[in-house]
Amino acid sequence: MHQANLSRASLSGVNLSRADLSGADLSGANLSRADLSRTNLTDAELIGANLTGTNLTHANLIGANLSGVDLHQANLSGVDLHQANLSGVDLHQANLSGADLRSANLSGANLSEANLREAELSGAELTGANLSETDLVGAVMPSGISHNWVTWSGER
Numbered sequence: 001m002h003q004a005n006l007s008r009a010s011l012s013g014v015n016l017s018r019a020d021l022s023g024a025d026l027s028g029a030n031l032s033r034a035d036l037s038r039t040n041l042t043d044a045e046l047i048g049a050n051l052t053g054t055n056l057t058h059a060n061l062i063g064a065n066l067s068g069v070d071l072h073q074a075n076l077s078g079v080d081l082h083q084a085n086l087s088g089v090d091l092h093q094a095n096l097s098g099a100d101l102r103s104a105n106l107s108g109a110n111l112s113e114a115n116l117r118e119a120e121l122s123g124a125e126l127t128g129a130n131l132s133e134t135d136l137v138g139a140v141m142p143s144g145i146s147h148n149w150v151t152w153s154g155e156r
Contacts, residue, residue: 007045022060
């Protein structure tokens, strides 16, 4: 399914584990609660897609465009989002433990209550991102930003 056009497709709950969707257009697709674990989504277009509760563990999303995607409560542990566009993404309560977010654009993203333990965020753009009650234990932050930079709404 390399470079497939699946824009606006209804794929809720489907198992696409280990599929090659590199370069695919999944803009506006409904992939809620789908299994995309270990799927290759390199350079894929997912603008405005619904990935609520989706399993993306160890998926490859290098260079993918996820602008405006709903990833609320998604499992992205060990995912590779190096240089991905995640601007305006909803990652509320998402699991990003061990994720590679180097040089990713997370501007305006909602990361409230997300798990970013041991995540790699060096070079990431976090302007306007909501990090309230986010778990950043062991995370590598962008240069010049410390954990003290984050404004917490909860107790840490």
